[in-house]
Amino acid sequence: MSRLREGGWLKLFHSEEGAMATDYEQAIYNKLGINFDILNAQQIQILEPALKHIYGSALHIKDAVSVDHPGEVTQSYINLFIKLGGQVIRDGIQSLSIEGNQVALHGQKSYLADKVVLAAGPWSNDLLKCVSKPIPMCFERGYHRHYQFPEGPRLTRPIYDVDSAFVLTPTTQGYRLTSGSELNDKTAPDSFVQLDKVSISAQQSTYLGAPIENTEWRGNRPTLPDSLPAIGPCPNQDNILLAFGHQHIGFSTGPATERLIAEMISQQPTFIDASPFSPARFY
Numbered sequence: 127m128s129r130l131r132e133g134g135w136l137k138l139f140h141s142e143e144g145a146m147a148t149d150y151e152q153a154i155y156n157k158l159g160i161n162f163d164i165l166n167a168q169q170i171q172i173l174e175p176a177l178k179h180i181y182g183s184a185l186h187i188k189d190a191v192s193v194d195h196p197g198e199v200t201q202s203y204i205n206l207f208i209k210l211g212g213q214v215i216r217d218g219i220q221s222l223s224i225e226g227n228q229v230a231l232h233g234q235k236s237y238l239a240d241k242v243v244l245a246a247g248p249w250s251n252d253l254l255k256c257v258s259k260p261i262p263m264c265f266e267r268g269y270h271r272h273y274q275f276p277e278g279p280r281l282t283r284p285i286y287d288v289d290s291a292f293v294l295t296p297t298t299q300g301y302r303l304t305s306g307s308e309l310n311d312k313t314a315p316d317s318f319v320q321l322d323k324v325s326i327s328a329q330q331s332t333y334l335g336a337p338i339e340n341t342e343w344r345g346n347r348p349t350l351p352d353s354l355p356a357i358g359p360c361p362n363q364d365n366i367l368l369a370f371g372h373q374h375i376g377f378s379t380g381p382a383t384e385r386l387i388a389e390m391i392s393q394q395p396t397f398i399d400a401s402p403f404s405p406a407r408f409y
Contacts, residue, residue: 129195131191131192131283134188134191135187136185136285136286138170138331139182140181141289142166142167142183143183145183145185160190161188161189162185164183164184164185165186166183170183175279176278176280176282194296195299199377219246221253222244222257222366223256224363229257229363243391244369247347247376248263248312250371257360257362257363258361259362259409264309264349265311266308267308267314267345268304268305268308269342270303270305271338271341271342272297274300274301274335275300276334281295285332290327305320306320318342325337348371355370355371355372355379356369359405367391369387
């Protein structure tokens with residue numbers, strides 16, 4: 127995949143001792159066979175010359191990968207789906223209803239389906255409540271903004287400044303700066319307070335170009351009480367399968383969810399144990 131980068135992920139600490147305080151995290155990496163290095167200040171500069179000299183230690187998680195344009199990756203999934211015989215219909219579905227043994231979807235037009243996969247992210251409950259009990263959900267709202275690349279060295283991989291609580295990653299659209307999660311209703315007004323604060327920290331970390339106009343974004347990440355997604359048949363409606371609640375990691379866990387759902391619909395053994403994700407745990 128042309129969008130894939132295999133240079134790892136750099137987790138940065140301002141102090142020399144910061145990376146040494148990650149024993150539990152390192153134990154997980156060792157248990158799962160994930161390669162990583164502990165870096166000192168000099169090694170950080172060799173790996174990423176674009177960083178300013180403010181970091182005393184780091185974890186370089188070498189087996190992590192990233193992409194430089196998530197939207198194009200998603201479009202490639204859609205293209206593959208169409209190539210394999212799928213059809214894309216764009217409509218604003220407002221409600222669901224049960225019509226005999228089928229599910230009706232009501233938007234600008236109405237559609238009937240033998241099976242429906244409800245994967246509407248933070249809006250999933252708005253549709254689910256039409257035909258069944260909704261699932262408890264909150265929203266981890268996240269924000270990002272793009273900056274132009276500066277002249278001179280650029281970052282070559284995503285960085286996570288643990289102490290200043292921001293992530294900065296190079297994309298085809300410049301640097302993307304992201305802040306922490308905001309727990310709020312999905313319809314609450316936008317608040318860029320966190321993003322404005324970490325933009326100052328990011329400027330202290332590396333050289334940023336000017337902010338790119340109209341790149342401020344806010345997303346509603348759907349989060350369930352146990353931090354696991356709901357994947358599988360709706361207990362009250364077997365012809366509706368749920369696939370939502372992935373928090374802020376749906377981009378990476380979405381393909382695995384799609385495989386599980388496909389195996390369930392075709393009544394094949396699932397490639398992993400799907401019982402921890404069963405929606406039945408909320409009913």
